[in-house]
Amino acid sequence: MIGSHLDEAIASRIALVRQQLPESVRLIAVTKQVSIDAMRSAYAAGIRDFGESRVQEAEAKQLQLQDLPDITWHLIGHLQSNKAKKALAHFQWIHSLDSLKLAQELDAKAGALLQQPQVCLQVKLLPDPNKYGWTVPQLIADLSELDRCQNIQILGLMTIPPLDLPQAEILALFHSTRELAEKIQGQNWSRIQMQHLSMGMSDDYLLAVQAGATMVRLGRTLFGERG
Numbered sequence: 588m589i590g591s592h593l594d595e596a597i598a599s600r601i602a603l604v605r606q607q608l609p610e611s612v613r614l615i616a617v618t619k620q621v622s623i624d625a626m627r628s629a630y631a632a633g634i635r636d637f638g639e640s641r642v643q644e645a646e647a648k649q650l651q652l653q654d655l656p657d658i659t660w661h662l663i664g665h666l667q668s669n670k671a672k673k674a675l676a677h678f679q680w681i682h683s684l685d686s687l688k689l690a691q692e693l694d695a696k697a698g699a700l701l702q703q704p705q706v707c708l709q710v711k712l713l714p715d716p717n718k719y720g721w722t723v724p725q726l727i728a729d730l731s732e733l734d735r736c737q738n739i740q741i742l743g744l745m746t747i748p749p750l751d752l753p754q755a756e757i758l759a760l761f762h763s764t765r766e767l768a769e770k771i772q773g774q775n776w777s778r779i780q781m782q783h784l785s786m787g788m789s790d791d792y793l794l795a796v797q798a799g800a801t802m803v804r805l806g807r808t809l810f811g812e813r814g
């Protein structure tokens with residue numbers, strides 16, 4: 588697709604999705620493997636939140652989008668601790684914080700850089716060998732250590748359902764994630780906050796919103812299938 592056709596196609600998809608979302612839900616456009624032109628079209632259509640899975644891909648794109656100053660960048664893929672410092676330089680939000688060790692590493696690096704990144708804790712409500720993240724018992728056990736992190740702002744939970752889960756079970760899983768967030772919030776930690784739920788991708792975002800998602804992460808719905 589060329590120029591204005593691309594603009595129009597993406598703008599109409601964004602408008603359609605936006606209509607389905609409550610105004611309070613933040614729409615994060617997931618742009619892994621998406622071209623700079625398509626990202627510019629999304630920006631022109633009002634998108635200001637971009638999600639990337641890899642630090643390096645985001646870094647390269649940010650160089651090419653320097654003229655667009657008001658973008659918030661969200662890291663949604665697994666972060667290796669040796670890239671923690673780099674992630675802090677390129678993302679305001681990290682949705683995929685998935686272990687205590689990584690949290691502590693990121694917290695130390697953030698302190699040295701005087702940064703306070705916003706993060707979600709990635710949880711697995713069902714066993715899933717293909718995904719990173721805390722199981723519920725692991726997370727509960729790690730909360731007191733996580734609450735000691737001084738620099739990262741822990742603001743909610745992120746989850747990804749296992750592939751091919753039936754719709755009713757996906758909805759149940761999103762509800763359980765919300766209940767987990769409420770339970771943690773009710774424990775009145777001194778630093779941990781649970782006002783955000785990052786859940787919902789192209790195939791399940793309406794279920795996620797139904798269960799109380801505050802951020803949805805959409806790729807294919809906005810940009811089409813990835814190459």
Ligand SMILES: *Cc1c(COP(=O)(O)O)cnc(C)c1O
Nearest residue numbers: 617663788789804805806807808
């Ligand atoms: C790729 C990805 C998305 C977007 O997926 P779509 O199915 O294209 O909407 C959302 N979240 C994470 C963590 C991803 O890796």
